[in-house]
Amino acid sequence: MDRLLFGDNQFFGVNHMSEEKARIQSLRFRDIQAIYAVLDAAYEEGVKTFMCTTHDRVEEICERVRTNPDKYPDYQFFPCMPYAHKYANAATEEGIIGAIRRFSPEEGFLSAAIRGGVSLASKDVDGIVRLLIDAEMKMFRNLRTPVIFLQNVVVDFVLGLGMTQTFKVFADHIRSRYNAEPGFITMNMPRLVPELLGIGIENPIVCSNINKIGFRMCGGFKAYEETLRNYKFRAIAMSVYASGSIPPEEAIRWVCDQPNIKSIVFGASSRANIQSTKGLVDKYWTGATANDLNI
Amino acid sequence: MIRVHPNVDIAAVCDTSKILLSIMEKKTGIACYSDVNQMMNDTKPDAVLIATPSRHHESLVRLALENAAHVFCEKPFCLNWASSNELAALAESKGLINQVGYHYRFVAAFREMKRLLSLGAIGTVSHVLAEAYGPVVLRPKGKSWRSKKEEGGGCLYDYAAHPINLLGWFFGRPSSISGTVINTVFSDDTDDEVYGTMRFGSGPSAQISVNWSDESYRKMTVKMTAWGTAGKLYADRQEFHAFLRNESPQVDGYTKGWNIRYTTELTDPVWFYVRGEEYSAQLDYFIQCILAGERDNLNSFASAAETDYALALMTEDATQGRVTSAVPSPVLARKKSFFRG
Numbered sequence: 181m182d183r184l185l186f187g188d189n190q191f192f193g194v195n196h197m198s199e200e201k202a203r204i205q206s207l208r209f210r211d212i213q214a215i216y217a218v219l220d221a222a223y224e225e226g227v228k229t230f231m232c233t234t235h236d237r238v239e240e241i242c243e244r245v246r247t248n249p250d251k252y253p254d255y256q257f258f259p260c261m262p263y264a265h266k267y268a269n270a271a272t273e274e275g276i277i278g279a280i281r282r283f284s285p286e287e288g289f290l291s292a293a294i295r296g297g298v299s300l301a302s303k304d305v306d307g308i309v310r311l312l313i314d315a316e317m318k319m320f321r322n323l324r325t326p327v328i329f330l331q332n333v334v335v336d337f338v339l340g341l342g343m344t345q346t347f348k349v350f351a352d353h354i355r356s357r358y359n360a361e362p363g364f365i366t367m368n369m370p371r372l373v374p375e376l377l378g379i380g381i382e383n384p385i386v387c388s389n390i391n392k393i394g395f396r397m398c399g400g401f402k403a404y405e406e407t408l409r410n411y412k413f414r415a416i417a418m419s420v421y422a423s424g425s426i427p428p429e430e431a432i433r434w435v436c437d438q439p440n441i442k443s444i445v446f447g448a449s450s451r452a453n454i455q456s457t458k459g460l461v462d463k464y465w466t467g468a469t470a471n472d473l474n475i
Numbered sequence: 476m477i478r479v480h481p482n483v484d485i486a487a488v489c490d491t492s493k494i495l496l497s498i499m500e501k502k503t504g505i506a507c508y509s510d511v512n513q514m515m516n517d518t519k520p521d522a523v524l525i526a527t528p529s530r531h532h533e534s535l536v537r538l539a540l541e542n543a544a545h546v547f548c549e550k551p552f553c554l555n556w557a558s559s560n561e562l563a564a565l566a567e568s569k570g571l572i573n574q575v576g577y578h579y580r581f582v583a584a585f586r587e588m589k590r591l592l593s594l595g596a597i598g599t600v601s602h603v604l605a606e607a608y609g610p611v612v613l614r615p616k617g618k619s620w621r622s623k624k625e626e627g628g629g630c631l632y633d634y635a636a637h638p639i640n641l642l643g644w645f646f647g648r649p650s651s652i653s654g655t656v657i658n659t660v661f662s663d664d665t666d667d668e669v670y671g672t673m674r675f676g677s678g679p680s681a682q683i684s685v686n687w688s689d690e691s692y693r694k695m696t697v698k699m700t701a702w703g704t705a706g707k708l709y710a711d712r713q714e715f716h717a718f719l720r721n722e723s724p725q726v727d728g729y730t731k732g733w734n735i736r737y738t739t740e741l742t743d744p745v746w747f748y749v750r751g752e753e754y755s756a757q758l759d760y761f762i763q764c765i766l767a768g769e770r771d772n773l774n775s776f777a778s779a780a781e782t783d784y785a786l787a788l789m790t791e792d793a794t795q796g797r798v799t800s801a802v803p804s805p806v807l808a809r810k811k812s813f814f815r816g
Binding site for chain 1: 499505693711714737739740752
């Protein structure tokens with residue numbers, strides 16, 4: 181796992197601080213060539229992992245990498261599934277079950293189950309989970325995807341409901357079918373990590389907001405610090421700049437001082453910003469690095 | 476997420492979907508019911524959360540109150556505002572905590588707007604623009620209850636309710652409503668856009684502009700803009716802008732001219748996060764009100780009944796007969812003769 185992972189929020193009109201900024205970015209990246217240019221700049225600067233949602237437009241990026249293997253010899257994707265808005269919008273139109281049905285490749289089975297009003301056995305539910313994973317993974321065929329993430333909306337929803345065995349279903353399927361490591365994105369890291377360890381997911385990869393001002397670090401700053409110190413897991417820090425509210429140098433210096441963080445995922449819209457983050461990380465991250473993971 | 480609240484034990488869940496219940500029962504171990512009466516009898520809960528299609532709110536809230544349970548009900552409260560008032564009185568008479576899920580009152584930027592309005596930071600408020608847009612209905616077909624008027628679906632009750640509820644929070648009950656337009660864009664069976672004018676006695680006027688068939692927004696976006704003699708305020712879910720005209724405004728941390736506050740600095744941390752602090756914050760507030768016996772709830776049934784009343788007035792205003800122009804307007808008539816001439 182690389183020290184720096186390149187995120188995709190900036191490409192798809194997501195900005196946690198300002199809708200106006202998000203709109204400007206979405207205009208800027210309306211033409212996919214603009215996305216390619218930034219991804220290429222990141223690659224040239226040595227940021228070779230793209231941590232991305234299963235957004236429709238990512239499919240085009242996948243196709244480009246797939247058809248240009250010489251240009252991107254060691255490019256890798258960390259898919260994050262599902263692209264939540266796709267499901268959320270479908271759920272408002274058709275209800276939760278309708279949304280699952282729309283994106284499920286074997287629609288027939290589920291439609292029949294719903295029409296018949298039958299109850300599902302536990303193994304059927306697990307089967308649906310696996311089908312949905314496979315549907316999301318289609319766009320990454322023949323590409324390197326060494327870590328595959330479950331998005332925070334789903335992780336935190338499942339965690340909140342206490343359906344934690346579902347994490348095991350996800351982890352097992354990711355390992356056996358894709359020969360990859362499962363990863364979990366969360367806004368509730370101190371609560372998630374013990375749960376994952378408790379159901380037998382050892383040394384899990386967990387991505388969460390970790391920033392100096394405690395922005396969206398639910399459970400509290402102190403709980404994050406304690407979890408980082410006391411549990412065996414591989415932490416990935418996101419929102420290290422808290423959507424731009426912490427000056428870059430201060431933000432990176434602080435993150436690099438925290439124990440147990442293996443990678444930082446960051447978004448940038450220009451080569452200059454990529455260089456800036458990379459430069460700061462090279463400067464302040466002097467201890468043991470994530471590269472010892474060998475994945 | 477209520478399950479992971481430190482002060483809450485989930486006694487049971489009730490739903491009509493067999494498939495959903497079977498998943499819940501097998502994967503969470505929570506007791507599941509399809510008969511709400513049986514659930515209430517068996518579990519005798521301290522509190523009930525109601526998140527059903529809006530049409531069922533009235534009967535379910537009544538059942539919960541009659542069983543002496545505190546109630547959190549999703550918005551809108553009741554489709555008939557007289558029932559809303561009646562249930563508000565019933566909850567009060569029984570001394571039960573009652574809350575409706577108007578979560579925008581828990582969004583930091585709107586709370587900051589409310590605070591500055593209360594402090595008189597922009598002087599006398601003359602006008603407010605209350606907006607909500609989002610991509611809910613983008614094609615003629617829709618299968619969920621939200622696309623059915625009789626279920627309580629529709630842009631008025633689902634979307635416009637939010638900015639109208641915020642107007643009520645800021646300025647109280649509207650004294651008059653006029654110019655209401657409730658239109659369909661794609662839906663066969665319900666409304667997709669709502670526009671109208673409200674007046675608040677000697678206070679401000681407000682314009683409402685709501686459209687849930689607007690794909691230019693990635694997700695639901697509520698915006699409030701207020702103009703006053705001493706400045707202007709703007710809030711959405713993520714940011715708060717204040718333009719203040721006074722040399723030394725009487726608000727800590729604010730200066731003359733533009734001031735911008737972002738959610739990153741305004742928002743208080745919550746105990747658990749899924750899709751926004753405000754959802755966690757409103758549930759925690761409900762629980763804390765129960766624990767403290769605090770009856771003066773920010774989103775009480777009574778306050779939600781005021782919103783239901785405003786929604787009913789808008790419906791009435793939109794559907795009452797209009798004076799229509801029977802003869803060509805003078806301008807058109809003149810033009811006609813001009814071309815003839």
